[in-house]
Amino acid sequence: GAVVSQHPSWVICKSGTSVKIECRSLDFQATTMFWYRQFPKQSLMLMATSNEGSKATYEQGVEKDKFLINHASLTLSTLTVTSAHPEDSSFYICSASVQGLTGELFFGEGSRLTVL
Amino acid sequence: GQQVMQIPQYQHVQEGEDFTTYCNSSTTLSNIQWYKQRPGGHPVFLIQLVKSGEVKKQKRLTFQFGEAKKNSSLHITATQTTDVGTYFCAGDFGNEKLTFGTGTRLTIIP
Numbered sequence: 001g002a003v004v005s006q007h008p009s010w011v012i013c014k015s016g017t018s019v020k021i022e023c024r025s026l027d028f029q030a031t032t033m034f035w036y037r038q039f040p041k042q043s044l045m046l047m048a049t050s051n052e053g054s055k056a057t058y059e060q061g062v063e064k065d066k067f068l069i070n071h072a073s074l075t076l077s078t079l080t081v082t083s084a085h086p087e088d089s090s091f092y093i094c095s096a097s098v099q100g101l102t103g104e105l106f107f108g109e110g111s112r113l114t115v116l
Numbered sequence: 117g118q119q120v121m122q123i124p125q126y127q128h129v130q131e132g133e134d135f136t137t138y139c140n141s142s143t144t145l146s147n148i149q150w151y152k153q154r155p156g157g158h159p160v161f162l163i164q165l166v167k168s169g170e171v172k173k174q175k176r177l178t179f180q181f182g183e184a185k186k187n188s189s190l191h192i193t194a195t196q197t198t199d200v201g202t203y204f205c206a207g208d209f210g211n212e213k214l215t216f217g218t219g220t221r222l223t224i225i226p
Contacts, residue, residue, distance in 0.1 A: 001161075034213070043204065044159065044216040093158055102147065102208040107158040 002028045002098050006108030013084055014116055021079045021111045023094030029074035030096035034105070035067075038091040049101075050077040050094075084115040118142055120207045120217040128223045135192040137220035139205035146208040148181055148188045153219075154201040162190075162203075197224050 003026040013019050023033055031052045036044040048069050049057040056069035066088075068080040081088050093110040097103040121140050129135050139148065147166045151159040163172055165181035165188060172179045178191045188205055202221045206214040 043218050101212040102214055104161045110158050
């Protein structure tokens, strides 16, 4: 199957700083990637749909100025958590589909963010 | 809004017992997918169901899609310790994204 890689796997930062998470499709081109947030023992909440070469589409309630998404190439999407605060601590996961927007999703390994 | 609910939220079974999780949608789905997330891991695709009343099997796993395409189930026969994890359904409401269910966390008692 297709491979999606995410980096870093975990990151600890101070409150007020910004953190960038990368999501790469290693063996296929992804015009669309999805970013999720997952709280402990809870479901995957879609944050935004990342579109190559255009603006991301954010879900209702997700602050686009807080969670900056850039999808500059067909294999890389980035999520930047700006001015992070402890409540931003979470597990962030990206995914991409090879066949259409609602085909089988391939997930990255996830990034665990802890904001002190 | 469009929601996908799963029951039960948690299930503890003795190794060798069967397990079933149910997924219910508020409206008709174009298709439904199932994923498994091991503790500390990321979701991994299991299956996709598209047709009304569809039944698919993968070894000890049986997946069903309801006639009205609003509900689905995953049944595991004779659970093993490797089945531990959280099982999520994900529905396609025809809005170019998948909506994940609330998940069912399965633990196995050896």
